[in-house]
Amino acid sequence: MKKDKLIISKKNFSSRLIVGTGKYKSMHECAKAIKLSGAEIVTVAVRRVNITDKKKPLLMDYIDPKKITYLPNTAGCFNSKEALRTLRLAREIGGWKLVKLEVLGDKKNLFPEMIETLKSTEILTKEGFKVMVYCNDDPLMAKRLENSGACAIMPLAAPIGSGLGIINEINIKIIRKQTKLPLIIDAGLGQASDAAIAMELGCDGVLVNTAIAKAKKPFQMALAFKNAVIAGRQSYLSGRIKKTLYGNPSSPKSGII
Amino acid sequence: MKKKIKIKLNGKLKTINNKSTLFNIVQKNKIPLAKVAIELNQEIVDKKKIKNINLKNNDKIEIVHFIGGG
Numbered sequence: 001m002k003k004d005k006l007i008i009s010k011k012n013f014s015s016r017l018i019v020g021t022g023k024y025k026s027m028h029e030c031a032k033a034i035k036l037s038g039a040e041i042v043t044v045a046v047r048r049v050n051i052t053d054k055k056k057p058l059l060m061d062y063i064d065p066k067k068i069t070y071l072p073n074t075a076g077c078f079n080s081k082e083a084l085r086t087l088r089l090a091r092e093i094g095g096w097k098l099v100k101l102e103v104l105g106d107k108k109n110l111f112p113e114m115i116e117t118l119k120s121t122e123i124l125t126k127e128g129f130k131v132m133v134y135c136n137d138d139p140l141m142a143k144r145l146e147n148s149g150a151c152a153i154m155p156l157a158a159p160i161g162s163g164l165g166i167i168n169e170i171n172i173k174i175i176r177k178q179t180k181l182p183l184i185i186d187a188g189l190g191q192a193s194d195a196a197i198a199m200e201l202g203c204d205g206v207l208v209n210t211a212i213a214k215a216k217k218p219f220q221m222a223l224a225f226k227n228a229v230i231a232g233r234q235s236y237l238s239g240r241i242k243k244t245l246y247g248n249p250s251s252p253k254s255g256i257i
Numbered sequence: 258m259k260k261k262i263k264i265k266l267n268g269k270l271k272t273i274n275n276k277s278t279l280f281n282i283v284q285k286n287k288i289p290l291a292k293v294a295i296e297l298n299q300e301i302v303d304k305k306k307i308k309n310i311n312l313k314n315n316d317k318i319e320i321v322h323f324i325g326g327g
Contacts, residue, residue: 020327030325045326048267048319049293051286059323060292075326085299089321092294092301160327187327209327 020209037222102134125149158188165194192228199232279307
């Protein structure tokens with residue numbers, strides 16, 4: 001298991017759990033949860049600096065971008081223009097090229113707007129960005145993203161923040177079979193076992209935010225997700241037994257008294 | 258009396274001295290330059306050159322940084 005690394009855009013990571021930094025009660029809580037989760041990549045949002053309250057704590061003071069890979073996102077963008085503007089600014093902050101593209105199409109269900117997502121992926125890739133793409137769980141769209149230059153495919157398990165877990169395991173399996181790109185489940189997980197299932201389906205990693213940040217005990221949940229991702233990966237690599245309709249005794253049938 | 262101009266900084270209207278540079282604004286607002294990106298009228302600005310950028314009336318400045326997000 002030692003050599004089993006998550007490789008994204010030629011960069012190696014030991015942890016397969018990516019954690020979001022939103023929705024925590026405080027920066028302190030966020031930083032501690034990330035530490036416990038073992039995550040080496042965290043997603044971050046690009047927003048206006050608070051001009052009126054200069055004492056507001058800065059994320060970078062709590063999570064060191066030299067130690068943890070920041071993955072700037074385009075949360076809140078509803079078209080390609082907004083997403084491109086956001087990521088170009090993110091790059092300007094300090095040379096971030098590995099980014100998470102997320103173009104939303106609907107304010108209620110937060111499903112990705114795939115036409116705009118596809119367009120943005122193509123442009124960003126041409127500009128030298130390494131684009132990890134939040135997308136729906138459609139194998140055809142995943143293929144098109146791959147052809148557009150995405151460096152990781154990140155289908156949703158269920159709507160962002162819903163906690164429903166993986167709704168369409170079949171589609172995730174199909175996407176797994178068709179792509180060699182890192183496949184990361186992004187959004188919709190609710191509990192640690194959801195992450196284990198994602199890993200057992202053959203995903204390369206999971207991205208979790210709300211399920212940890214909004215758990216009653218975020219630190220404990222961060223640990224639970226860490227363990228679930230490791231367990232799920234080990235289980236996937238171990239090769240599960242075939243499912244059968246009838247029983248098959250575990251003890252020898254011979255020598256029964 | 259010095260001539261004043263009006264600019265928008267992160268959506269907020271500000272009255273500043275004519276001939277102010279972008280660097281003056283950054284300094285005045287105690288912006289940690291290494292942790293932000295700056296846009297002037299929707300164009301990204303090279304942070305190294307902000308001392309040479311004079312602001313005009315109705316300029317729109319956006320200064321962004323990273324915050325928590327999923």
